[in-house]
Amino acid sequence: MKAVQEELKGAAWDARIELTATETKELLQELQNFFKLTRQLQKINLEKTPATYYGSEKTNTLREDVVQPSLPLDVSLVNAPETDDSCFLVPRIIEE
Amino acid sequence: MTAFEAVIGLEVHVELLTQTKLFCSCSTDFGAAPNTQVCPICLGLPGGNTPRLNKKAVAYAIKTALALNCQVAQEITFDRKNYFYADLPNGYQITQHFHPMGKKGFLPVNVAEKTKNIGIHQVHLEEDAGKMFHVGDILSSPFSRVDFNRASVPLVEIVTEPDLRTAEEARLFLQKLRNTLLYIGISDCKMEEGSLRCDANISLRPLGSKELGVKTELKNMNSFRAVYRGIEYEIERQTGILQEGGTVIPETRHWDEEIGATKSMREKLSESYRYFPDPVLLPLKTDTKWLEEILYSIPELPDSRYKRFTEDYGLPPYDAEVLTSSRDLADYYEQALQTYPEHKNLSNWIMSELMGLLNANNMEITACKVEPPELGDLLKLIDQGTISGKIAKTVFEEMFTTGEKPEKIIREKGLTQISDEETLLKIVDTVVTAHPGSVEDYHNGKNKALGFLVGQVMKETKGQANPRLVNKLLQKKLSN
Amino acid sequence: MDPANLSVQQITAKINKKELLLTELGAILAGRSKYAQKKLNLFISFDPQLFTEQIKKNEQSTQVNRPPLWGVPVAIADNITTVDQKTTCASRLLAAYQPPFEAQAVSLLQENGALLIGKTNLEEFGLGCAGNSSYFKPVKNPWDIKRTAGSGAAAAVASGLATFALASDVRGEIRQAASYCGVIALKPTYGKIPREGLIDSASSLEQTGILARRVSDLAWALQVLAVPGNNNPPAVKRPLYPEILGNIPAKTRIAVPADWDQAPLLEEGIKNNFREQLNKLARVGLEINYVTLPHFQYASLVATIIGAVEAFSNLSNLDGVRFGYRKEGKHLQEMYIKTRSAGFSSKLKKFLTLGGLLSTKKYYNSHFLQGQKMRSIIKKELLDCLQENELLLTPTTPCNAILLDSSPPAGEELPDPAAYYTAAANLAGFPSLNFPVSTNGLPYGLQFMAKKEDEGVLLQIAFLLEKEPIKWPIFALELQEV
Secondary structure, eight states: OHHHHHHHHHHHHHTTOOOOHHHHHHHHHHHHHHHHHHHHHHHSOOTTOOOOOOSOOSOOOEEOOOOOOOOOHHHHHTTOSSBOSSSEEEEOSSOO | OOOEEEEEEEEEEEEOOOSBOSSSOOBOOTTOOTTSSOOTTTTTOTTOOOOOEEHHHHHHHHHHHHHTTOEEOSEEOOEEEEOOOTTOTTSEEEEOSSSOSEEEEEEEEEETTEEEEEEEEEEEEEEOOOEEEESSSTTTOSEEEEEOTTTTOEEEEEEEOSOBOSHHHHHHHHHHHHHHHHHHTSOOOOGGGTSEEEEEEEEEEETTOOSOOOEEEEEEEOSHHHHHHHHHHHHHHHHHHHHTTOOOOOOEEEEETTTTEEEEOOOOOOOOOEEEEOSSSOOEEOOHHHHHHHHHTOOOOHHHHHHHHHHTSOOOHHHHHHHHTSHHHHHHHHHHHHHOOOHHHHHHHIIIIIHHHHHHTTOOGGGOOSOHHHHHHHHHHHHTTSSOHHHHHHHHHHHHHHOOOHHHHHHHHTOOOBOOHHHHHHHHHHHHHHOHHHHHHHHTTOTHHHHHHHHHHHHHTTTOBOHHHHHHHHHHHHHO | OOGGGOOHHHHHHHHHTTSSOHHHHHHHHHHHHHHHHHHHOOEEEOOHHHHHHHHHHHHHOOOSSOOTTTTOEEEEETTBOOSSSOOOTTOGGGTTOOOSSOOHHHHHHHHTTOEEEEEEOOSGGGOOSSSOOOTTOOOEETTEEEEEOSOHHHHHHHTTSOSEEEEEESSSHHHHHHHHHTOEEEEOSTTSSOOTTBOOSSTTTOEEEEEESSHHHHHHHHHHHOOOOTTSOOOSOOOOGGGSTTOOOSSOEEEEETTGGGOTTOOHHHHHHHHHHHHHHHHTTOEEEEEOOTTGGGHHHHHHHHHHHHHHHHGGGOSSSSSSOOOOOSSHHHHHHHHHHHHSOHHHHHHHHHHHHHTSHHHIIIIIIHHHHHHHHHHHHHHHHHHHOSEEEEESOSSSOOBTTOSSOSSOOSSOGGGTTTHHHHHHTOOEEEEEEEETTEEEEEEEEOOTTOHHHHHHHHHHHTTSOOOOOHHHHHHHTO
């Protein structure tokens, strides 16, 4: 589980989440049963089975290339935590 | 000392010339006020996860794949590339990771008078990210501003095989690629506006070795010159490291145009990208009829046109190369041929007079006011002796500025060539009388004197006299 | 008769005959909602003034041909966008979020005359029913306030505050909540109700569904909502649902997995009651066939794998840049981490981390891809079964509504045992319906599943079982006194 703990740390960072010590402990606990079941799942030979990625068997549809109105600027910006008069503002990019 | 060979692959991003974005109906117009071309879909708002695929963007991507001799995918699918960045609204970019639109293509490039096929690894359709503006430079900026107008604008990415060996080859490939894409009309390919962007993967290996060395990824090359200089610099830098027994660090480097060097980006986090099929965008079968329609919409490409210009029109390779370097220029030439089928003569005029004026005015051929048939008409007037070649240049300048027809300019300015013998004889008489010295020189065998006298007649007629006739009349007069 | 217990058709008829004034109905519902909110915490947004304005608008309308949902009070789960009220997904990250556009399903309801009573509480982003992740605290069950309701939508319908409600179903949430609260719920075929405006956490599994206390009300709602969306090709020709309810095929075959009683945590009371229900069905002449579905047992696990990876990606837009809550950081990445760590519940943080883990190179093939392949197998097994039988029947949940402060805390398990029976329909995109029955003095449900576009058969079986009206929870009776 030590290795999994390290992997979780990486996965949490990739999700831009920091788990507390308690949360990590709980998740490791919950994963024990989960991995027991996925090990069973892996034993089933599905080499020749295609994957189903979608909820529907229908095919995608295409849209004509015709412009429709966009949102007004004030509406686009209204929900943002920080803006100036035309742009969204984010903290500095460089970390040091 | 070991000799090294560079192995170069390019990743070229091209913005498609569609009216709307890839998955929503927001406009793609360049230069609109920030965040005025966004909607819940391209702004990644909660509940806006309902992408609607742009038919034209798909057609353009297929067209690109076909023009680059690729195998086209039978089913169009999209995948998500998941990562966090401030210019990426959804936290993922929709791209074609598992099944690109086109695979295994090639583009022939003329390198040192030989044709080399550069392999196209894949062509795929994806969405662009927004734009960030930093306060001052990125390193010291306390915060950044984000504009999402560009977010989800359709891009085609063209990835080459690592078939290029020099900076010059890379430059020639990129020019050929740009030319081809302009021919098929899928993009305006403006590097300065960012509608064509080029990254390069560069590694070195000992000459003769088959193994690939450690590569660096070179970004931020914003012109053809920058692509050439950046790659040249990077090859030199890596050669230096290897010859001193060092090792190249695999990293992303930025080309700095001002200092003329590449710089490490010192990116702190190494992002592990995740790709998986987009669960919202259902697959789409490419039906044969539509593919055929797209195939037929591809015009004659530069290589085949070049061949026709040299073989059918008998143009020298240089002329054919210049004229087919742009589809618009080649179209112009061929339209003018309709009224004036003198291949080489027309080519000369276009390459010297027309292109000279275009360059001097920093104009594109598409903005030229002279219609191709009118250029043909003008050249016909020279051949018929209505105007002299010299006058024709003046007339052409006038046509270029005003867009008037040549006949009208000639008529209004009274520029018609004087070919009437009686009129000219009178002037010849006057000139001969006025320059006895020159007449004597001529009689003493100084042939240059004849040229002087012809010049005087031309001057008297403001250049309108038919020079051949003046020559004939003068000789006749002087031999009397 | 209690005006809050009228069917869709009764409301319209009484309004037309001027036997019922909308203002009168509105006043009753507003009063009861206020009381219920205090007791059950079922709404996130409930604005009596907005509700009154809608009623006024309807009353003043001179429309001659009134649409079918005229004056019908409906509740909307708070992960479906509305322009008049905020849409929070019960997350701190969206606690103040005001969408600039309305979900297509909500527009359809309003165009058809429905009145939006409020936005209902739910688990954060509609994931699960355990009552452990809403930023606005859990919803209490109207049958027993010490237990979870599963969702505010189910509690609102069970309490008679809304004739029907819209909520989403990722791994069975609306059916589970309906099972816990004793109401009917339908998760239609994938894509049947337009997706536009549903804030989905797992796009390939999730579907908007309907909860109601009467089959005919559910049929009317489906009639209005089952239209092709912008991105959906036209669905197959649909029947007139409200008109076919009584026409159940004479020989309706019902499949039951032979090992239905092997679910982990299946309660004894439910086990016994389900057996009795099977006998009852056989007695009314339905054919019960025991079938083998060897891979059905993996459905909840597979839906957890797929759901976690899709949620990891779908919820990446919650980054504190364009909308929602932000917790400042020294630089961009720190802002992301702080915002998301403080913005999501512990439960969702763990789930997104799981999604991150399962989509890394190391786990992709062995878990995510293997899961998507198992999904094909499960779907095929269900389809084969539903070619031979009109319906597949199981319990909806293995237990009654769980206690909110149980120890150790329930609902944290991976995979969620509550989704044991429900997740398969999400994997396959098939329609599935909960019909309420009861045991131990608490409700649970029978879950029927049909093949795609066969919502008609699901409504017909429910209609057949609906001979006697569905029981009211004690709380609803208490409310009628308000």
